[in-house]
Amino acid sequence: MTTEKVLTGKRVLVTGAAGFIGSHLVERLQNLGAQVRAFVRYTSRGDEGWLNTLSAEHKRGLEIVFGDLRDPNAVRRAVADTHIVFHLGALISIPYSYLHPYEVAEVNLMGTLNVLMAVRDLGVERLIHTSSSEVYGSARYVPIDENHPLQGQSPYSASKIGADMLAESFYRAYNVPVVTVRPFNTYGPRQSARAVIPAIITQALAGEIIRLGNLSTRRDFTYVSDTVEGFVLAASVPGIEGSVLNLGSNQEISIGDLCQLILAKTGNLARVEQEEQRLRPEKSEVVRLLSDNRQARKCLGWEPKVSLEEGLDLTIEWIRANLHRFRVGYYEI
Numbered sequence: 001m002t003t004e005k006v007l008t009g010k011r012v013l014v015t016g017a018a019g020f021i022g023s024h025l026v027e028r029l030q031n032l033g034a035q036v037r038a039f040v041r042y043t044s045r046g047d048e049g050w051l052n053t054l055s056a057e058h059k060r061g062l063e064i065v066f067g068d069l070r071d072p073n074a075v076r077r078a079v080a081d082t083h084i085v086f087h088l089g090a091l092i093s094i095p096y097s098y099l100h101p102y103e104v105a106e107v108n109l110m111g112t113l114n115v116l117m118a119v120r121d122l123g124v125e126r127l128i129h130t131s132s133s134e135v136y137g138s139a140r141y142v143p144i145d146e147n148h149p150l151q152g153q154s155p156y157s158a159s160k161i162g163a164d165m166l167a168e169s170f171y172r173a174y175n176v177p178v179v180t181v182r183p184f185n186t187y188g189p190r191q192s193a194r195a196v197i198p199a200i201i202t203q204a205l206a207g208e209i210i211r212l213g214n215l216s217t218r219r220d221f222t223y224v225s226d227t228v229e230g231f232v233l234a235a236s237v238p239g240i241e242g243s244v245l246n247l248g249s250n251q252e253i254s255i256g257d258l259c260q261l262i263l264a265k266t267g268n269l270a271r272v273e274q275e276e277q278r279l280r281p282e283k284s285e286v287v288r289l290l291s292d293n294r295q296a297r298k299c300l301g302w303e304p305k306v307s308l309e310e311g312l313d314l315t316i317e318w319i320r321a322n323l324h325r326f327r328v329g330y331y332e333i
Helices: 003-007 022-029 051-053 058-059 073-081 094-099 101-122 155-174 196-206 225-236 255-266 294-300 307-321
Strands: 011-015 037-039 063-067 086-087 126-130 178-183 210-211 244-247 271-274
Touching: 003 225, 003 255, 011 022, 011 307, 022 037, 022 051, 022 058, 022 086, 022 225, 037 051, 037 073, 063 073, 063 210, 073 101, 086 101, 086 225, 094 101, 101 126, 101 155, 126 155, 126 196, 126 225, 155 178, 178 225, 196 210, 196 255, 225 244, 225 294, 244 294, 255 307
Parallel strands: 011 037, 011 086, 037 063, 086 126, 126 178, 178 244, 210 271
Antiparallel strands: none
16 A cells, blocks of 8 residues: 555644644645644744644644643643654754753653553554654764664753653553654754754855854754655554664765855855854764664665755755744854
8 A cells, every 4th residue: 555545534643743844744744635633832922833834725724733742631632533643742952951951851751751641542553753863872883773872962862762762661561553763864944043954054145154063073964855754654654663763864974064065055155163152062962973774764665865965955945035034143052
């Protein structure tokens, strides 16, 4: 059965739907014929995040539910009557986790526990749990496969390790049908400037100085449409419950080289400066992340289709048209 037929007519919940990856996933699921419910963190402004930018057609078919992952009753109501749950909701900023480790742990750990309990109790067909390549810490060997040791080098990564272990425990203890996907540095339109690629692009489009943190760290970047397709396949392929799957490109680039590539593409001769506040504490810095995506290729038939060059072009084009949405040069945490 094709992916389209698996998801057509399915009632699905997306937590973190207002965010970068979540909003792209909502669009993709709707295009595949799913009935999508979006769980969005409540604010007094009724902020729908990136869901505000969806087309009128997508907005008409979307059910938006406001709440907080830390509220088990709100989560349970959101999960009710759904077939598939995509759990992307989390506090994801590493610098923010240095300042507010309690809040990050509470949202990422207890929020995930609330989702797992609701999925278990309400008989959901499958839960797609979102991990992060940050759980690996600095690579002890490359490429990094799913058996690589986990290391909490920031409160954020520790909270995601804990969430991953909760997901594994619910699969083993209660047979909860969970699949964990582990994206490596997703980028693309709608990503905030707290991430390195939009931070570089916004500064390159607007100024003469690019302020960054560590330039020698190396990362594996995956374009958002490829990451989203990994989520969709993880919900569609039968018999993969209990799996943990890397979603990465199997290619790496240093932040310094990435910056020079973006400068060349924007035609900017800006000076690059290292800024102290953008550096992680020494023992917390993740020096290298390079994925081994063979498991995702084998289990899902997934592979990234958008090259870094093409993805950067698409991202630069979108940011150029939306530069007014960014506080250019401001260090976002």
